Amino acid sequence: MTRLADVTSPQLEALRERRPVALWPLGAVEPHGPHAPLGTDTLISVGTCERAAARLADPPAVVLPPLPFGVTRYGAAFAGAVGISEQILRGLVLDVAVSVADQGFRRLVIVNNHFEPEQVATLRAAAAEADALYLDLLRGRNARRLPDEFRRGSCHAGRYETSLVLADAPGLVDREAMTALPALEVDMPAAIAAGRTDFVAMGMDRAYCGAPAEASPEEGRATFETLADMLVELVREEV
Ligand SMILES: [Zn+2]
Numbered sequence: 001m002t003r004l005a006d007v008t009s010p011q012l013e014a015l016r017e018r019r020p021v022a023l024w025p026l027g028a029v030e031p032h033g034p035h036a037p038l039g040t041d042t043l044i045s046v047g048t049c050e051r052a053a054a055r056l057a058d059p060p061a062v063v064l065p066p067l068p069f070g071v072t073r074y075g076a077a078f079a080g081a082v083g084i085s086e087q088i089l090r091g092l093v094l095d096v097a098v099s100v101a102d103q104g105f106r107r108l109v110i111v112n113n114h115f116e117p118e119q120v121a122t123l124r125a126a127a128a129e130a131d132a133l134y135l136d137l138l139r140g141r142n143a144r145r146l147p148d149e150f151r152r153g154s155c156h157a158g159r160y161e162t163s164l165v166l167a168d169a170p171g172l173v174d175r176e177a178m179t180a181l182p183a184l185e186v187d188m189p190a191a192i193a194a195g196r197t198d199f200v201a202m203g204m205d206r207a208y209c210g211a212p213a214e215a216s217p218e219e220g221r222a223t224f225e226t227l228a229d230m231l232v233e234l235v236r237e238e239v
Contacts (some may be wrong), residue, residue, distance in 0.1 A: 001054040005065045012062075016104040020060040021239055023049040023231070024096065026123070028070035028114035031078035031199075032157035033208030035178035037169070038080040040161050041114040042068045044227075047168045048135075049111050051228035056235055059106055067092065070112075071119040074198050078207045086118055090126040097130035107239050108132035111231060117192060133238050135231050142230050147223060149210045153189040156199075158210015160223065167220030183211035 002015065004022070027042025037043070046066050053061040072083035097108045110132055112123050120138065127134035137143060143151055149160045165173050186209035191202040199207050 001050055002062045004062050018060055019104060019106040020062045021107050021109055021235055022064050022100045022105040023053055023061050023109050023111060024064040025049045025066040026070060026110060026112040027068060028072045029068055029082040030072040030075040031080045031207040033212060034206055035174045035212055036157045036162050036165055037172040039068060040165055042066050043169055044113040044164045045111045047224050048227040048231055051224055052231040055232050059239060070114040071116060071122060074116055075207055077198060077200050086122045089122050093126035094130050097132045109235060110134045133234060135234055145226055153187055154185050155210045157208035158212050159214045160210060162212045162215035163220035164223055166215055166217040167224055170217060179213050181212045184209045
């Protein structure tokens with residue numbers, strides 16, 4: 001598995017003769033309950049890209065340094081929401097797509113795990129504009145393969161996301177806080193459609209929903225395999 005930031009220039013020169021794809025993990029810095037790290041979404045994208053890159057050989061894949069910032073406003077009432085605008089996000093995608101193409105990469109593949117609607121809409125449009133691929137986890141055929149909590153849309157820092165953090169960075173989860181949290185069912189897509197655009201208005205007064213106390217590293221590892229499967233399939237089908 002190759003990370004772009006870790007190789008030397010001659011090493012990349014040898015690798016790019018095979019025209020690798022560039023996998024780009026994107027996320028956000030935003031509150032994820034009282035128990036999970038602010039960088040949860042980025043961590044999930046990195047874990048997905050690295051697992052997929054380990055499996056892709058023809059074409060090979062290189063993992064770009066993650067973009068830790070996203071469009072994040074819903075969590076602004078809590079400590080830790082540090083974001084960028086839609087315009088900057090779009091510009092970054094367009095610039096990086098041009099740059100990796102100039103550098104001999106076959107295709108840019110964007111992997112995002114921050115699902116605020118403005119983030120997703122910006123990435124879908126920018127990927128189309130840049131002729132990059134976008135792993136769209138909210139699309140039915142992808143979402144259907146993910147755990148129940150994700151499909152219900154009650155999944156901010158809940159069982160789904162917390163399990164993924166426990167799989168790759170268990171030291172970043174405050175387990176005492178996690179196990180004390182009651183399950184909180186919030187239909188985020190419905191709340192957003194009804195015009196509620198911050199966590200508090202959605203009833204998430206501790207910046208989480210779902211069931212974080214049920215999270216486990218075993219579920220996280222299994223979910224990571226599913227996420228990597230979908231990314232590998234996207235590359236094999238579309239590149
Ligand atoms: Zn998240």
